[in-house]
Amino acid sequence: MAAPRPLIAGNWKMFGLGGAVDEARQVAAALLVKPAKARVAICAPSTLVERLARAVEGSSLIVGGQDIHAEPSGAYTGDISAEMLADAGAKMVILAHSERRSVYGETDAVAAAKAKAALRAGLEPIVCVGETLAERQAGRTLEVICGQVKGSLPQELAGRAFALAYEPVWAIGTGLTPTLAQIEEAHVALRQAMVDALGEAGRAAPILYGGSVKPDNAAEILQVRDVGGALVGGASLKAEDFLKIVRAAG
Ligand code: PEP
Numbered sequence: 001m002a003a004p005r006p007l008i009a010g011n012w013k014m015f016g017l018g019g020a021v022d023e024a025r026q027v028a029a030a031l032l033v034k035p036a037k038a039r040v041a042i043c044a045p046s047t048l049v050e051r052l053a054r055a056v057e058g059s060s061l062i063v064g065g066q067d068i069h070a071e072p073s074g075a076y077t078g079d080i081s082a083e084m085l086a087d088a089g090a091k092m093v094i095l096a097h098s099e100r101r102s103v104y105g106e107t108d109a110v111a112a113a114k115a116k117a118a119l120r121a122g123l124e125p126i127v128c129v130g131e132t133l134a135e136r137q138a139g140r141t142l143e144v145i146c147g148q149v150k151g152s153l154p155q156e157l158a159g160r161a162f163a164l165a166y167e168p169v170w171a172i173g174t175g176l177t178p179t180l181a182q183i184e185e186a187h188v189a190l191r192q193a194m195v196d197a198l199g200e201a202g203r204a205a206p207i208l209y210g211g212s213v214k215p216d217n218a219a220e221i222l223q224v225r226d227v228g229g230a231l232v233g234g235a236s237l238k239a240e241d242f243l244k245i246v247r248a249a250g
Contacts, residue, residue, distance in 0.1 A: 004206040006038035007163050007229035008246050009126060010236025011094055016048055024052045026239035028059035035060065037250035038229055043094050046080055053089025064092030067100055070113035082121035092124045096152055098169045108151025116154050126163045127152050133170035145186060146193035158201035163208055165231040166190055171211025173233060180224050183209055187226035215244035222249050
């Protein structure tokens, strides 16, 4: 099976007021002038999704969200559904980011339910997994992340567009990154876990690396075996930095 097209996705987290739309506009314009080898997405706060979608219409830049509720509608004050996100113009959604897992107690079962909800609404999910520093130091990295794959990827993903993101919790927003060998070890194990979970369909989805990807380390990370793109937090907020990472993918 041919390698899936790489995906470079920005995670704006809870950053960005109206003025941030300009950054997305700049990324979209640059992609129009010079198309990227990778697919490129910005996953914005819900309040900006519709504005971003309008601003980048006609370009290849994909607009996504960062979370959804698993139900299509209901009495869930403060939440938004997959259908609402799609209705606002999103095509993609990050699920089970480590900040959702650690701050909001999201389990693998919740991640799997949200992944099904994303598919229901036609959104492409990016499902995140990653070990904590304590788990890595205890030598449990592969057991933890492969277990997360098993619990978080529902069968319904087979044959559908989705991505997995490997994000070591200790590397997110810290400036620390695993060695290239550690990234490779994790991605190779994750690929096998995806095949175990979904059969041959587990080879079709890219595995993104996330955790302190910057313009100066993107190229070396992106050439590691089984790294199929990047999930980028801080460095996605400025178009100039994000575009350098996009270009590092070719
Ligand atoms: C993230 O938010 O998913 C992330 C990887 O953040 P950063 O790139 O800032 O470490």
